[in-house]
Amino acid sequence: MIYAIICLAALGAIFGIVLGIADKKFKVEADPRIEEIVNVLPGANCGSCGFPGCSGYAEAIVAGNAPLNACTPGKDEVRQKIAAIMGEEAGEAQEAKVAQLMCNGGKDRAVLQYEYEGVDDCHVAATMFKSPKACGYGCIGLGSCVKVCPFGAIKMGADQLPEVDYNLCTGCGVCVEHCPQHVLKLVGVSKLVHVRCSNKEKGKDAKAVCEVACIKCKLCEKNCPEGAIAVVGDAGNSIAVIDYDKCTSCGICVTKCPTNALEIILPINAAQKMEQPVNPNAPHACQKCGLCQ
Amino acid sequence: MLDLHEIIFIVIGAIFVNNIVLAQFLGCCPFLGVSKKLSSAIGMGMAVTFVLTLASVITWLVQVYLLERFDIGYLQTIAFILVIASLVQFVEMVIKKHSPDLYKALGVYLPLITTNCAVLGVAIINIQKSYGFINTLFNGFANGLSFTLALILFAGIRERLEDADIPKSMQGTPIALITAALMSIAFLGFSGLI
Numbered sequence: 001m002i003y004a005i006i007c008l009a010a011l012g013a014i015f016g017i018v019l020g021i022a023d024k025k026f027k028v029e030a031d032p033r034i035e036e037i038v039n040v041l042p043g044a045n046c047g048s049c050g051f052p053g054c055s056g057y058a059e060a061i062v063a064g065n066a067p068l069n070a071c072t073p074g075k076d077e078v079r080q081k082i083a084a085i086m087g088e089e090a091g092e093a094q095e096a097k098v099a100q101l102m103c104n105g106g107k108d109r110a111v112l113q114y115e116y117e118g119v120d121d122c123h124v125a126a127t128m129f130k131s132p133k134a135c136g137y138g139c140i141g142l143g144s145c146v147k148v149c150p151f152g153a154i155k156m157g158a159d160q161l162p163e164v165d166y167n168l169c170t171g172c173g174v175c176v177e178h179c180p181q182h183v184l185k186l187v188g189v190s191k192l193v194h195v196r197c198s199n200k201e202k203g204k205d206a207k208a209v210c211e212v213a214c215i216k217c218k219l220c221e222k223n224c225p226e227g228a229i230a231v232v233g234d235a236g237n238s239i240a241v242i243d244y245d246k247c248t249s250c251g252i253c254v255t256k257c258p259t260n261a262l263e264i265i266l267p268i269n270a271a272q273k274m275e276q277p278v279n280p281n282a283p284h285a286c287q288k289c290g291l292c293q
Numbered sequence: 294m295l296d297l298h299e300i301i302f303i304v305i306g307a308i309f310v311n312n313i314v315l316a317q318f319l320g321c322c323p324f325l326g327v328s329k330k331l332s333s334a335i336g337m338g339m340a341v342t343f344v345l346t347l348a349s350v351i352t353w354l355v356q357v358y359l360l361e362r363f364d365i366g367y368l369q370t371i372a373f374i375l376v377i378a379s380l381v382q383f384v385e386m387v388i389k390k391h392s393p394d395l396y397k398a399l400g401v402y403l404p405l406i407t408t409n410c411a412v413l414g415v416a417i418i419n420i421q422k423s424y425g426f427i428n429t430l431f432n433g434f435a436n437g438l439s440f441t442l443a444l445i446l447f448a449g450i451r452e453r454l455e456d457a458d459i460p461k462s463m464q465g466t467p468i469a470l471i472t473a474a475l476m477s478i479a480f481l482g483f484s485g486l487i
Binding site for chain 2 (some may be wrong): 003004007008011015016018019021022026027028119121123124259
């Protein structure tokens with residue numbers, strides 16, 4: 001009995017002392033600012049900053065390895081708060097970005113190469129002859145991006161293509177990473193004109209698999225007043241690409257495009273009827289093309 | 294002293310025949326809890342192997358030099374829990390200080406092991422089978438490997454189940470439990486190997 005008490009007490013005391021000493025000796029100084037920043041961050045752990053989760057980003061900020069404005073979901077508000085904690089000037093605000101679908105080959109527009117009845121997941125469908133659609137480049141339309149979006153900003157539209165709600169999309173890029181076809185891109189929220197096709201085949205082949213394919217005719221390239229759009233790549237592996245730094249969203253290319261591969265995408269939640277011309281401040285403003293009506 | 298034959302029997306026996314999870318049903322909580330992703334299953338397996346080996350050795354020392362010497366064997370359970378809990382804490386501190394990368398890789402799994410019954414179970418089995426020091430060391434390590442093996446196999450299957458077409462009522466935990474049971478039956482095939 002007495003041995004039992006002594007032994008257990010001794011064991012407890014020894015472990016207690018060892019742990020106590022170890023705690024002092026192996027103490028890792030944690031900067032209190034890390035926790036403060038973690039509390040300010042959105043906490044979605046989306047990884048759009050390029051660090052492993054919000055806590056990873058917070059540590060990198062305190063270590064001085066990360067810019068203050070890397071958190072896209074947090075927008076300006078979070079950037080200001082982090083700057084206040086770090087006692088630094090807030091960096092340049094980045095334009096908010098949203099995910100944009102670079103494909104318009106929805107139901108009835110893209111030709112199907114077979115009837116897909118498998119698991120409801122784009123990654124699975126993509127393993128079977130690239131895609132159920134004859135165009136191996138386009139959106140598969142099974143909504144893997146809808147499931148993966150941490151903010152619930154994507155829903156499937158009537159034409160079985162994902163639609164992004166600009167109010168909810170934070171530009172974190174999780175869907176961009178997840179999409180097996182790489183048809184989602186992060187684009188500045190103010191940009192309205194997009195190449196809604198990703199097919200790099202020759203014009204004839206592309207047109208054969210989809211009504212609204214880019215046929216590489218270069219009409220957009222020739223007509224763009226800013227030189228912002230060009231067909232990039234070799235024959236058989238080319239596609240019209242917009243340089244968003246130069247693009248003023250004037251919409252001329254949209255009117256010229258013979259296949260409607262170029263489109264003006266308005267935010268879903270914006271008024272459907274555009275009474276104002278597209279981007280009135282652009283040097284080559286409304287072309288009265290009537291597209292917006 | 295070092296009986297190679299016996300050690301090989303212990304290692305093979307612990308990993309396949311008496312697999313800690315699938316044959317002895319110890320450590321089922323982390324087996325179900327941390328098996329959704331292969332990467333975290335590997336992390337957890339590493340952490341458990343590490344702690345199991347250390348805990349086996351230290352509990353053996355406590356048993357032989359303290360409990361048996363003073364004839365207080367009935368304190369085995371509480372003494373071992375004390376040892377394991379402090380050991381996990383201590384190991385966590387050391388790793389945090391000296392190898393932040395390993396600490397990050399193991400993450401929350403390290404403190405979780407404190408309450409893992411596999412650790413206490415193996416420590417008690419070591420004593421029940423009256424293993425020597427070397428055998429205890431190898432038994433602890435092999436049981437860690439057996440836990441890792443079961444966890445990794447299970448995580449691999451569960452990752453595939455994610456994409457499978459499972460009836461709604463069976464999705465998630467039900468199918469996982471059925472899978473675990475089938476794996477356990479499969480491991481019965483090893484019985485009689487030794």
